[in-house]
Amino acid sequence: MTPALYLIPCPIGATPTEQVLPAYNKEVILSIRHFIVEEIRTARRFLKSVDRSIDIDALTFHAMGKHADQALFASYLEPLRRGESVGIISEAGCPAVADPGADIVAIAQREGMRVIPLVGPSSILMALMASGLNGQSFAFNGYLPIDPTQRTRRIKQLEARAQTEHQPQIFIETPYRNHKMLSDIIAACRPGTRLCIAAAISTEQEYIRTQTIADWKKHPAPNLAKLPTIFIVG
Numbered sequence: 001m002t003p004a005l006y007l008i009p010c011p012i013g014a015t016p017t018e019q020v021l022p023a024y025n026k027e028v029i030l031s032i033r034h035f036i037v038e039e040i041r042t043a044r045r046f047l048k049s050v051d052r053s054i055d056i057d058a059l060t061f062h063a064m065g066k067h068a069d070q071a072l073f074a075s076y077l078e079p080l081r082r083g084e085s086v087g088i089i090s091e092a093g094c095p096a097v098a099d100p101g102a103d104i105v106a107i108a109q110r111e112g113m114r115v116i117p118l119v120g121p122s123s124i125l126m127a128l129m130a131s132g133l134n135g136q137s138f139a140f141n142g143y144l145p146i147d148p149t150q151r152t153r154r155i156k157q158l159e160a161r162a163q164t165e166h167q168p169q170i171f172i173e174t175p176y177r178n179h180k181m182l183s184d185i186i187a188a189c190r191p192g193t194r195l196c197i198a199a200a201i202s203t204e205q206e207y208i209r210t211q212t213i214a215d216w217k218k219h220p221a222p223n224l225a226k227l228p229t230i231f232i233v234g
Contacts, residue, residue: 001031002116005080005108006087007101009094009120010046012228013203017049020121020202026050028118032087034060034079038100043089064088064100074107081111092228094122098142098172123230124170127198130208133168133234141171148184155188159233163193168234178224181231182216189213189233196232197221210234 006028011020029050037043040061047054062068062076080086088095088104094117095101108115124140141158145151158169173181178199185195191214198208199221207222210232 001028001085002114003080003083003085004114004116005077005105006032006085007095007105007115007117008087008089009118009122010089010092012092012121012123012201013205015121015202017046021050022119025118025120028085029087030054032085033058034062034076034084034086036062036064036073036076036086036088036101036104038065038090038095039063042091046089064104066100070103073104076104077108077111077113080108080113092123094120097122098124098140121202123198123201123228126201127196127208127230127232128168128170130198131168131196131210131232131234133194133196133210133232134166137166138168138170138232141169143173144171144181151184152188155185155233159189159193162233168196168232170230170232172228172230175224175226175228178227178229182221182224185231185233186213186216194234196234197224197229198232199224199227199229201228201230 011017035043040063044056077086088101090099090101093099096105105115128135128138144154161167162169193213194210195213195216196210200206205227
């Protein structure tokens with residue numbers, strides 16, 4: 001394999017790896033001995049799910065989660081400087097997209113290292129694909145404010161942008177606050193505004209539905225309390 005920083009997607013939820021990852025990803029993973037990961041324990045579990053014969057103890061892991069020391073990130077790429085590939089793995093979906101990894105990639109880009117993103121599930125793009133909303137121009141906004149007043153103001157701003165620019169506005173929420181988010185969207189938006197709710201994408205619990213705010217009031221979503229969910233206002 002070409003020595004590079006490989007961005008390795010992983011399944012969303014408990015979906016078997018063979019259902020969402022191409023065989024080539026396995027070849028790449030088996031060729032790498034150095035990994036930068038969001039959480040070491042779950043990364044080790046993911047690698048074992050790719051191939052149970054992997055010798056986990058022979059691999060090197062560096063954490064890049066929220067408690068990691070960013071001052072050490074540059075040193076994590078030392079194997080690549082020697083010509084050995086390094087892999088980045090986040091908790092679910094694609095590294096560096098609504099997940100950690102971008103800071104590591106930025107260092108690699110500054111040093112002229114080769115960066116190779118591998119094919120895999122991205123809940124953001126999969127939700128947009130299935131929403132029926134405009135896929136030519138869209139925006140991902142991450143998490144909205146927790147403060148109720150600020151959140152309502154932000155929802156209205158995103159709704160206005162979606163309407164005036166014909167640009168779907170995508171955002172996420174911590175799973176246990178999904179229902180509060182949905183109720184805030186319904187309260188803040190106009191009846192004719194369309195809302196897509198895409199939960200647990202690519203898993204057995206997958207739920208994707210787009211309808212107007214008026215229809216969401218009549219036909220509420222199922223229990224989203226523990227499901228990773230994408231909201232799209234269009």
